[in-house]
Amino acid sequence: MSDIIKTEHLTFSYPPDEGKEPVQALKGVDLTIEKGCFTVILGHNGSGKSTLAKHMNAVLLPEGGTVWVDGMDTRDESLLLEIRRRVGMVFQNPDNQIVANVVEEDVAFGPENLGVPTEEIRRRVDAALRAVGMEEFCLHAPHHLSGGQKQRIAIAGVIAMEPACIVLDESTAMLDPMGRREVLDTVRRLNREKGITIALITHHMDEAAMADRVVVMDSGRVVMDGPPRKILVRLEELRAIGLDAPHTVELLHGLREDGLDVPLDALSVTECAGAIAQALQS
Amino acid sequence: MLKDITLGQFFPGNSLAHRLDPRTKIVLTLLYIVALFCAKWFVSYGLVAAVLLIAVKISGVAPRALVKGLKPILFIICFTAVLNLLYTPGEPLVSFWIFTITREGVQTAFFMILRIVMLIMGTFLLTYTTSPIALTDGLETLLGPLKKIRVPVHELAMIMSIALRFIPTLIEETDKIMSAQKARGADFETGNILQRARALVPILVPLFISAFRRADELAVAMECRCYHGGQGRTKLRVLRCEARDYLVLLAYCLMLAGVLVLARFGL
Structure with missing residues (x-):
């Protein structure tokens, strides 16, 4: 089986506030995430993207429909630990997911819970810290680290469980641009070098540009799904659901309207600059 | 400060x-x-x-x-x-x-x-x-036999180490809330003891609300990392x-x- 996460007609509603109608956060989501793929899930606030993420390792259980993680139904409680070991989750606030007051102890938390033997924990902790480039901080106190570093520790804590997939639920939202860069570079490297499947939930369009696949959500449904070059250029549709296209696409779109012959799908800044230079020369 | x-x-x-x-x-x-x-x-x-x-x-x-x-x-x-x-x-x-x-x-x-x-x-x-962690670890093992009479030794040790972990975080937060309230004209330095104690209320209320929210998020994060109590748990440091x-x-x-x-x- 090459799908790590598969949802079928997934629906979910949060318990309503008193005297109000329940709001359905997911209205039938069919989504398949393949092993080794870097998927970005986009959507503005209230689109259901975080709710979807929380279904990917059984933090929330489906109200209707089914979620399979590596072939395991998330509603089967006996498989809970195995599901959470396969799919690790990194959250938004780095402070609220670090458990221990020494970096290496925190990274060891997951394997300790799984009952991994001590020597093996040591090996995994060292390997995980190396993978996120934080090995020199292994004896530091987490509250002395920057936001990006804390988030990398959180990622290391997940890697130490040796998961097949990491879900990042708006993990870059609270970080400054430097911290975001650090986290994104780390995640991308893990995806390329270790073949870990990544599902990155975000509302930053530029983060979507580096994905293999972009899934756009709006009011509980998947509205667009495809490679970034196909999705991020659909300017009007994105605007209609409260998202902005990347700045590069905005610029190229404006130039095209003014009659310059440039392609729309030059997503990165270098690509965009190259495309404009070429158009100006010809 | x-x-x-x-x-x-x-x-x-x-x-x-x-x-x-x-x-x-x-x-x-x-x-x-x-x-x-x-x-x-x-x-x-x-x-x-x-x-x-x-x-x-x-x-x-x-x-x-x-x-x-x-x-x-x-x-x-x-x-x-x-x-x-x-x-x-x-x-x-x-x-x-x-x-x-x-x-x-x-x-x-x-x-x-x-x-x-x-x-x-x-x-x-x-x-x-x-170190506080070593102390908690030591207490947990020393009190281990009490598990037989259903004293939640592991849970108590976990509570203690999480409390230690969050002290600096909450202190930082208190600092932030104090600055925010000062910016809105709150006065913590003058008045008699009663007035000063009353001035602390606008600090404590947001601090507690945020602490509860943190606790909630931490619990989910711990569950996501397969925490299920002390049973079958191993240790990095033995x-x-x-x-x-x-x-x-x-x-x-x-x-x-x-x-x-x-x-x-x-x-």
Whole structure:
């Protein structure tokens, strides 16, 4: 089986506030995430993207429909630990997911819970810290680290469980641009070098540009799904659901309207600059 | 300003006192306290004091740090001393107004001061040389047998270490909330005690709300990392008693035996 996460007609509603109608956060989501793929899930606030993420390792259980993680139904409680070991989750606030007051102890938390033997924990902790480039901080106190570093520790804590997939639920939202860069570079490297499947939930369009696949959500449904070059250029549709296209696409779109012959799908800044230079020369 | 507060004063180091197993150190401290309370006269106190001095010397902790630890309990020391001085019956030395100071009173007061001071110094030596995590780990294993009578030892240890982990985070948050409230004109520095206490309410309310939210998120994050209680849990750091632990334990047992014998002869 090459799908790590598969949802079928997934629906979910949060318990309503008193005297109000329940709001359905997911209205039938069919989504398949393949092993080794870097998927970005986009959507503005209230689109259901975080709710979807929380279904990917059984933090929330489906109200209707089914979620399979590596072939395991998330509603089967006996498989809970195995599901959470396969799919690790990194959250938004780095402070609220670090458990221990020494970096290496925190990274060891997951394997300790799984009952991994001590020597093996040591090996995994060292390997995980190396993978996120934080090995020199292994004896530091987490509250002395920057936001990006804390988030990398959180990622290391997940890697130490040796998961097949990491879900990042708006993990870059609270970080400054430097911290975001650090986290994104780390995640991308893990995806390329270790073949870990990544599902990155975000509302930053530029983060979507580096994905293999972009899934756009709006009011509980998947509205667009495809490679970034196909999705991020659909300017009007994105605007209609409260998202902005990347700045590069905005610029190229404006130039095209003014009659310059440039392609729309030059997503990165270098690509965009190259495309404009070429158009100006010809 | 609040950031300067440190809790569980721990001075990192690599002395023998630092390298001992935390369990050993907890037991040693208990033995030391028992010996201290069994001591009767100069000779037995001297023996305990000698052990304390050697331990301080080995630990490399600055004696000044130990003395500084006495400051907060200065009042208690004076209070006990005065009470013992005035209310011990015996052979009167001085007598004025309704008070009589007895020879026995002077003695008891003196030994009481000595006892409290040495008690504080000895226990501080434990927290100075043992990191909070090691201390929690040590307590968890030492109290392990209590699990049989359903005392939630693992859970208590987990609560303690998470509390330690969140102290700096919450202090930082308090700082932020204070600045935010000051920016809106809150006044924490003037007024009588009642007014100042009331001024703290707009700090405590948001602090508590955010602490609850944090607790909620942390619980989900812990579950996501497969936390399911202490069952079948392994450890990155395994506590190991080595020869040196047993040797030091033996030394302390000898001290206790010595004190008991000396006290028996009233020394």
